[in-house]
Amino acid sequence: MAVIELSDVSKVFGPTRRGERPVTAVDGVPLRVEAGQIAGIIGHSGAGKSTVVRLVNGLEKPSSGTVTVDGTTITGLPERRLRAVRLGIGMIFQQFNLFSSRTVWGNVAYPLRVAKVPTARHRERISELLHFVGLADRAHSYPDQLSGGQKQRVGIARALATSPKVLLADEATSALDPETTRDVLALLRKVNVELGVTIVVITHEMAVVRSIADRVVVMERGRVVEDGPAFDVFSQPAHPTTQRFVRTVVDDVPTGATLESLRANHSGRIVSLSYRDGSRPGSEVFAELISAGVGFELVHGGLADVRGRSFGTLTLALSGPDAAVDHAIGRLRDRAAVTEVA
Numbered sequence: 001m002a003v004i005e006l007s008d009v010s011k012v013f014g015p016t017r018r019g020e021r022p023v024t025a026v027d028g029v030p031l032r033v034e035a036g037q038i039a040g041i042i043g044h045s046g047a048g049k050s051t052v053v054r055l056v057n058g059l060e061k062p063s064s065g066t067v068t069v070d071g072t073t074i075t076g077l078p079e080r081r082l083r084a085v086r087l088g089i090g091m092i093f094q095q096f097n098l099f100s101s102r103t104v105w106g107n108v109a110y111p112l113r114v115a116k117v118p119t120a121r122h123r124e125r126i127s128e129l130l131h132f133v134g135l136a137d138r139a140h141s142y143p144d145q146l147s148g149g150q151k152q153r154v155g156i157a158r159a160l161a162t163s164p165k166v167l168l169a170d171e172a173t174s175a176l177d178p179e180t181t182r183d184v185l186a187l188l189r190k191v192n193v194e195l196g197v198t199i200v201v202i203t204h205e206m207a208v209v210r211s212i213a214d215r216v217v218v219m220e221r222g223r224v225v226e227d228g229p230a231f232d233v234f235s236q237p238a239h240p241t242t243q244r245f246v247r248t249v250v251d252d253v254p255t256g257a258t259l260e261s262l263r264a265n266h267s268g269r270i271v272s273l274s275y276r277d278g279s280r281p282g283s284e285v286f287a288e289l290i291s292a293g294v295g296f297e298l299v300h301g302g303l304a305d306v307r308g309r310s311f312g313t314l315t316l317a318l319s320g321p322d323a324a325v326d327h328a329i330g331r332l333r334d335r336a337a338v339t340e341v342a
């Protein structure tokens with residue numbers, strides 16, 4: 001079942017001054033996020049990601065198309081009904097957006113008050129949330145006494161206070177160092193697995209998508225240019241923009257200067273063996289080469305793991321008589337996609 005569904009949604013911001021052109025921030029976007037999924041929406045600055053988030057929580061109205069959240073079509077809903085829908089959507093932000101004058105406890109209590117949860121129930125709920133995010137001992141601290149990672153944990157506890165079905169994370173780790181990013185992403189996974197919350201992660205970093213998303217949506221200039229299961233998008237990216245994003249985290253195929261340097265430094269034939277179906281190269285590769293009497297050197301490559309399945313490319317420089325090398329390449333083609341790169 002789709003928890004979030006955008007059908008052919010566009011958002012055009014009209015010019016605010018004379019002489020300016022309207023901006024199409026979102027252009028005919030289809031998006032379906034299934035219940036229990038973690039979807040990663042990636043794109044460069046200005047691609048339209050934040051506008052998609054604002055359309056999902058009803059802060060922007062689409063110029064055309066419809067937005068449905070948890071079975072309710074929110075397009076055209078009056079503000080009063082929208083507020084009720086928003087209670088089912090948690091949000092976390094890059095700059096955490098905590099109240100600096102309230103303690104951790106006070107920050108987490110705030111959405112409970114807005115949702116008119118009886119005060120008698122606050123203590124138990126807040127304590128449960130702070131335990132869940134690992135901050136039970138910081139309840140009386142103020143935000144400026146916390147690290148960035150701790151602030152985001154408070155943001156997550158606050159976003160979960162009213163037990164939303166959906167959590168929207170807009171660049172939630174962009175202000176954090178890599179180690180803290182890993183911890184916060186692990187916490188988001190826990191939110192997904194243990195609480196069953198559907199999560200949409202908006203980011204410009206492929207490493208974030210790689211470590212958390214089940215599903216990847218790539219946006220460019222307001223459009224969705226690629227959308228698929230994380231393993232497929234990482235192992236066989238189709239759109240050039242996706243290919244560039246994937247190369248920022250998995251640089252297994254030699255291109256450009258690397259390829260030139262390989263050619264300059266190896267006189268033999270250079271072949272790449274690609275594994276894109278979840279299988280891995282094993283000792284059989286080397287056994288084939290040895291039995292064919294071919295010399296080899298591993299000159300480039302890498303294997304990556306996405307959602308528990310691996311893929312990657314190994315590049316080898318082969319040396320020996322032409323017939324033996326041809327024979328070995330023929331045998332390897334039975335086991336992997338082989339490309340001769342030089």
Ligand SMILES: Nc1ncnc2c1ncn2[C@@H]1O[C@H](COP(=O)(O)OP(=O)(O)OP(=O)(O)O)[C@@H](O)[C@H]1O
Nearest residue numbers: 013023024025043044045046047048049050051052
């Ligand atoms: N309220 C607005 N009025 C006018 N133009 C807007 C408005 N909000 C966004 N835009 C424009 O829409 C386009 C998409 O912006 P959006 O913030 O959705 O992109 P993004 O992918 O989230 O980028 P970033 O990561 O930089 O926030 C940009 O060209 C932006 O300038």
